Amino acid sequence: MIPALAILLVCQLIGEALVRTLTVPVPGPVVGMALLLLVLVWRPSVLGAVKTTAQTLLQHLSLLFVPAGVGVMLHLQRLGDEALAIGVALVLSTLVGLASAALTMAWLMKRTAPPADKAAP
Numbered sequence: 001m002i003p004a005l006a007i008l009l010v011c012q013l014i015g016e017a018l019v020r021t022l023t024v025p026v027p028g029p030v031v032g033m034a035l036l037l038l039v040l041v042w043r044p045s046v047l048g049a050v051k052t053t054a055q056t057l058l059q060h061l062s063l064l065f066v067p068a069g070v071g072v073m074l075h076l077q078r079l080g081d082e083a084l085a086i087g088v089a090l091v092l093s094t095l096v097g098l099a100s101a102a103l104t105m106a107w108l109m110k111r112t113a114p115p116a117d118k119a120a121p
Contacts, residue, residue, distance in 0.1 A: 004053035007046065011036040 015032025018024070024031070040047055072079065079086065 001053050001056070004046075004049040007039070007050055008036065008053065008057075011039065 012029050012032035015030070015035055016028030018031050019026060019028040036050075040050070
């Protein structure tokens with residue numbers, strides 16, 4: 001389990017280093033995950049060790065939300081003071097996300113639709 005955890009953390013570290021070095025506007029862990037994908041494609045034998053470790057981490061994923069919950073509780077007064085701005089931002093970002101997903105889906109459906117038969121009555 002330790003070597004597999006080391007592989008996961010090294011991929012994340014390399015991703016973070018690449019992002020900071022190249023000043024790319026992508027989170028380092030995302031680049032690390034892409035790097036991990038390349039490692040798994042290049043060496044499929046790594047999958048067995050990483051799989052059990054990743055499943056164990058995912059089983060305890062809820063523990064990673066504890067620091068965020070503590071932060072919310074510490075700043076509860078500030079959240080109350082800025083509730084209107086937070087609510088507006090949440091609603092608008094949800095609407096923008098839904099609209100962009102709908103427009104993307106409509107565009108993809110038009111692009112992949114079978115050609116209409118002009119000879120049909």
